[in-house]
Amino acid sequence: MTTFPLVLGLDTFGDTTDDAQGRPLSHAQSIRDVVEQGVLADHVGVDHIGIGEHHTPDMPMPAADVVLSAIAARTSRIRLGSAVTVLSSDDPVRVFQRFSTLNAISGGRAEVILGRGSSVDSFPLFGYDLADYEDLFEEKTALFAELLKGGPVTWQGKTRAALYEQDVVPYAENGAFPVWIGVGGSPQSVIRAARHGMSLMLAIIGGDPARFTPFSDLFQKALQRFGRDPLPVGVHAPGHVAATDEQARAEFWPYYLKVLRHYSRIRGFAVPNEASFRREIGPHGALYVGSPETVAQKIAVNMTRLGATRFDLKYGMGGLAHEKLMTSIELYGSQVIPRVRDLMASPEAPEA
Amino acid sequence: MMSIERIAVLGAGHVGPAIARVAIDAGYEVAIAASGDPADIELITGVLVPGATPLWAADAVAGADLVVLAIPLHRFPVFDPALVAGRLVVDVMNHWAPIDGHVAMFEDPAYGSSEIVARRLAGATVVKTLNHLGYHELEDDRRPADAADRRALGVAADDPAAAALVAEVVERIGYDAVRLPSLRAGRLLQPGGPVFGAALERAAFEDAVGVRQAA
Numbered sequence: 391m392t393t394f395p396l397v398l399g400l401d402t403f404g405d406t407t408d409d410a411q412g413r414p415l416s417h418a419q420s421i422r423d424v425v426e427q428g429v430l431a432d433h434v435g436v437d438h439i440g441i442g443e444h445h446t447p448d449m450p451m452p453a454a455d456v457v458l459s460a461i462a463a464r465t466s467r468i469r470l471g472s473a474v475t476v477l478s479s480d481d482p483v484r485v486f487q488r489f490s491t492l493n494a495i496s497g498g499r500a501e502v503i504l505g506r507g508s509s510v511d512s513f514p515l516f517g518y519d520l521a522d523y524e525d526l527f528e529e530k531t532a533l534f535a536e537l538l539k540g541g542p543v544t545w546q547g548k549t550r551a552a553l554y555e556q557d558v559v560p561y562a563e564n565g566a567f568p569v570w571i572g573v574g575g576s577p578q579s580v581i582r583a584a585r586h587g588m589s590l591m592l593a594i595i596g597g598d599p600a601r602f603t604p605f606s607d608l609f610q611k612a613l614q615r616f617g618r619d620p621l622p623v624g625v626h627a628p629g630h631v632a633a634t635d636e637q638a639r640a641e642f643w644p645y646y647l648k649v650l651r652h653y654s655r656i657r658g659f660a661v662p663n664e665a666s667f668r669r670e671i672g673p674h675g676a677l678y679v680g681s682p683e684t685v686a687q688k689i690a691v692n693m694t695r696l697g698a699t700r701f702d703l704k705y706g707m708g709g710l711a712h713e714k715l716m717t718s719i720e721l722y723g724s725q726v727i728p729r730v731r732d733l734m735a736s737p738e739a740p741e742a
Numbered sequence: 743m744m745s746i747e748r749i750a751v752l753g754a755g756h757v758g759p760a761i762a763r764v765a766i767d768a769g770y771e772v773a774i775a776a777s778g779d780p781a782d783i784e785l786i787t788g789v790l791v792p793g794a795t796p797l798w799a800a801d802a803v804a805g806a807d808l809v810v811l812a813i814p815l816h817r818f819p820v821f822d823p824a825l826v827a828g829r830l831v832v833d834v835m836n837h838w839a840p841i842d843g844h845v846a847m848f849e850d851p852a853y854g855s856s857e858i859v860a861r862r863l864a865g866a867t868v869v870k871t872l873n874h875l876g877y878h879e880l881e882d883d884r885r886p887a888d889a890a891d892r893r894a895l896g897v898a899a900d901d902p903a904a905a906a907l908v909a910e911v912v913e914r915i916g917y918d919a920v921r922l923p924s925l926r927a928g929r930l931l932q933p934g935g936p937v938f939g940a941a942l943e944r945a946a947f948e949d950a951v952g953v954r955q956a957a
Binding site: 510513519520521522523524575576577578580581596597598601604605607608611612615654656657658659660666674 | 754755756759785786788789790814816838839840841842843844845876877878879881882932933934935936937938939940941
């Protein structure tokens, strides 16, 4: 198997946070706090910070590239990406321009994960029909792949105005920035990533991560089929790190429950109970909640069985305080990441 | 009475392969089809559903005792009813607008989505089940028949014989089947209903949907 460098990152959706008295902070303050979180992540050795586009009052994060730009200006090492960019409801040309600009500002640290987004609020906001997401995503991804090649673009489709030998600036300094496709469970999206030569980011937010192993196999087989070289596979999953397992659970659970209650009401599904939470934070669940050692072990086990070389821990959960998130980031950078590197480097690969 | 041995799964997206996998595990012969050439899904099925045969939809249906309809709901208005005329069809689809968008054909709140599917597939016998647990839970939550924590799934149909056949499949896959008396009652299995996304054992499930039946 081709080896890619191990990348251990963090993702946020810009969830609003509560103050010490449990009152929600303003959107503006929450956004400024995300910048501080990104700067801290850089200082404690996190490889990547990803910001996911969202358009809701509990996740006021519609312009991730602007926030990433602010982090870029105060850091020199950490990579900066979207997690994800909802390409289906955006203009591929603008996405390309914004992230090319970020790439310029940051000295080549920009990346993009393209996705439909499980947060679907951008569709009505920008006048798209959710039922069209598959066609929108397919066509816009194809255009994005054209833009990445550089040079004048000629393109025609149904979802935006045609381009004829159109210059799209800024020009890249050192080739295109890395592009991934976020996949939550659609095998067609895995094939699409391989067809366009984009890396695969598996969003595993519920259930046993092992069930995604065939997706990783499918991706490498599809790359072969399309005559492409191997590309890395990454995993995005939610979690929270604190000094002990008990503390991490106690801090995370009330906010997790509150968020899921909110979405269960909007989306009409049953509220998970504490037993299902226990399952999700256990060895066969999707949540990485616990002490640095617990979280590191689980990351190493799942990266190994999924054939992944990148892991992004999605931190934060509607209301969870900025100070707690800063501690989580500090522990992730200073303890979880070195421990995962040790575990993955040891000749005895961790067993599932 | 006949029993089901050969299953055709129509749909190779999130849901179809998950259902095909558990059906193969349960010993069924499974064919899988998308909207076009089976060559297009051969890579997907080969890796995700080893043991399933990718076919054109018409060929998959022709050889099947049971057809599982697992296509995106917004494609259903252009699905050809003749394809499944005379067949036993399991509808696993949902009109889940906050996630998948609105589909005009399914907007009338007076009818459940499977009632609307059945009306359009008038030549087929439609049974509603497998729609109210996540496709990602389908493998993990299976249990042997005597397990204390075996999860229950609703099976709703107007035709009792069809419901019995499909209930047997659900049981063989690894779930307790709780029969609901009609497709109309199947509205209880929909998004926003009492069991959508809920992992319940038989007694709690029966309480939630208000039916009681001998085990």
